Amino acid sequence: MPHGGEVMADVLASVSDVRAFIDEYYKAWGGTDENHILSYYAENVSVELPGMLLNGKAALRDQFVRPFIAAFAGNRHIVKNTIFGKNMVVVEFSFEADHNGPFAGRAATGDPVKVPGCGVYEFDPVNRTITAARIYFEFATLLKQISSHQPQVLQALLMSWFASRTISDSKGGSEQLRPH
Numbered sequence: 001m002p003h004g005g006e007v008m009a010d011v012l013a014s015v016s017d018v019r020a021f022i023d024e025y026y027k028a029w030g031g032t033d034e035n036h037i038l039s040y041y042a043e044n045v046s047v048e049l050p051g052m053l054l055n056g057k058a059a060l061r062d063q064f065v066r067p068f069i070a071a072f073a074g075n076r077h078i079v080k081n082t083i084f085g086k087n088m089v090v091v092e093f094s095f096e097a098d099h100n101g102p103f104a105g106r107a108a109t110g111d112p113v114k115v116p117g118c119g120v121y122e123f124d125p126v127n128r129t130i131t132a133a134r135i136y137f138e139f140a141t142l143l144k145q146i147s148s149h150q151p152q153v154l155q156a157l158l159m160s161w162f163a164s165r166t167i168s169d170s171k172g173g174s175e176q177l178r179p180h
Helices: 015-029 034-038 057-071 139-146 151-164
Strands: 041-049 052-055 076-085 088-098 112-124 129-137 166-168 174-176
Touching (some): 015 034, 015 112, 112 139
Antiparallel strands (some): 166 174
């Protein structure tokens, strides 16, 4: 079934259709084709991650998709549970990968990572695109796993990661987060 088609057969009409869509979406993350990953998102998508709000595909590409596929090419999302609602699905997953590229100022370590997460995805069932997402993911755990053999580096990484997070507004600008 081609992704993004507007043929009535492509409409996400059942639990099995939505499950297949989510499986395809997570499978796309295992590659390095950012355009393929982005094809699952609506143009005006809003994605909320810990410490960040990304509005639109450009912000999503630059601040989430590119860093993750560069650092964790071949990653896997192991689905643990799903809850289905009207034009919405909640997915509990395990993010599993090897740190094989730079991430958060840290060169590739080759270290394996395994981080629990949960995504709340709102979607357009006709266009088969994610319109909004709230992804709860333990970035601190991820950073700890890629720095576990260098505890002094971990503290610096955590501080720089959280200090550098930006919130993109709907005009494509960004606002720096500041500690409370």
